[in-house]
Amino acid sequence: MTVTRTIWVLGNWKQNLLREPAAQLAEAVAAGLPGALGGVTGVRAGIAPTYLALDRVAPHTGDGVAAPRLLAQDVAAQDSGAFTGEVGPAMLREAHVSAAIIGHSERRAQFGDTDELVARKLASALAGGLDVVLCVGERLEQRDAGEHESVVISQLSAALAKLPPELEPSRVAVAYEPVWAIGTGRTATPEQASSMHAAIRAWLDAEGHRGADRSLLYGGSVKPTNATELLAAGDIDGFLVGGASLDPRSFLDIVTCAADHVRAS
Numbered sequence: 509m510t511v512t513r514t515i516w517v518l519g520n521w522k523q524n525l526l527r528e529p530a531a532q533l534a535e536a537v538a539a540g541l542p543g544a545l546g547g548v549t550g551v552r553a554g555i556a557p558t559y560l561a562l563d564r565v566a567p568h569t570g571d572g573v574a575a576p577r578l579l580a581q582d583v584a585a586q587d588s589g590a591f592t593g594e595v596g597p598a599m600l601r602e603a604h605v606s607a608a609i610i611g612h613s614e615r616r617a618q619f620g621d622t623d624e625l626v627a628r629k630l631a632s633a634l635a636g637g638l639d640v641v642l643c644v645g646e647r648l649e650q651r652d653a654g655e656h657e658s659v660v661i662s663q664l665s666a667a668l669a670k671l672p673p674e675l676e677p678s679r680v681a682v683a684y685e686p687v688w689a690i691g692t693g694r695t696a697t698p699e700q701a702s703s704m705h706a707a708i709r710a711w712l713d714a715e716g717h718r719g720a721d722r723s724l725l726y727g728g729s730v731k732p733t734n735a736t737e738l739l740a741a742g743d744i745d746g747f748l749v750g751g752a753s754l755d756p757r758s759f760l761d762i763v764t765c766a767a768d769h770v771r772a773s
């Protein structure tokens with residue numbers, strides 16, 4: 509049986525762009541997306557601006573197949589209350605956000621997002637009606653020590669193991685982002701990415717999380733020049749793109765690589 513999973517191309521704009529340039533980038537992505545997709549329906553795009561740009565970006569997004577979906581870069585572990593600086597899932601949904609990135613390595617390394625906090629954010633997002641892109645990935649010294657698979661599986665396990673079934677863990681996509689490949693120009697080889705994705709899918713299946721149905725994204729220096737060979741390696745259902753998503757042409761060219769991949773499959 510052929511499994512057809514949606515291929516996602518998601519742009520994580522990180523802490524970049526004031527409101528007006530963010531709106532302009534969103535408008536350019538939205539305008540170019542139908543052409544980049546070329547009628548292929550198995551590929552979806554999404555963009556994740558800063559919280560403050562959400563309202564300017566939202567008019568250029570949507571849940572239809574030919575519009576970019578609106579994502580948040582993070583979400584609070586609680587819905588509301590005395591939590592200075594936090595933004596909860598209901599607030600994000602009110603801003604037309606339908607999914608959140610959780611556990612990005614920059615948050616894990618620099619902002620205290622431990623496995624335990626990531627698990628609480630995941631539960632909070634799902635309970636609040638958001639879909640989730642859960643980020644996992646090893647640091648360079650962990651890969652060099654041959655610990656990459658155990659590190660990633662341990663991050664996954666910490667996030668998913670205690671999630672109550674009623675929170676629909678099937679609404680969680682996983683983004684494998686080796687830390688050493690983020691913003692460095694050093695991409696994981698297609699074999700490294702594909703092999704990790706196979707390990708993640710096997711673990712999800714073994715733990716009853718329906719790995720076969722779940723989109724597994726790769727992130728780390730993805731560009732139009734390497735997207736095609738990464739997709740061809742197999743088991744890679746799209747990308748979480750950082751730097752290249754700040755240029756509409758680069759981002760849309762990656763979408764075209766994904767559409768060409770689906771068309772050829």
Ligand SMILES: O=C[C@H](O)COP(=O)(O)O
Nearest residue numbers: 520690691728729750751
């Ligand atoms: O969220 C995106 C990843 O951190 C990848 O960033 P990058 O494409 O700039 O390496």
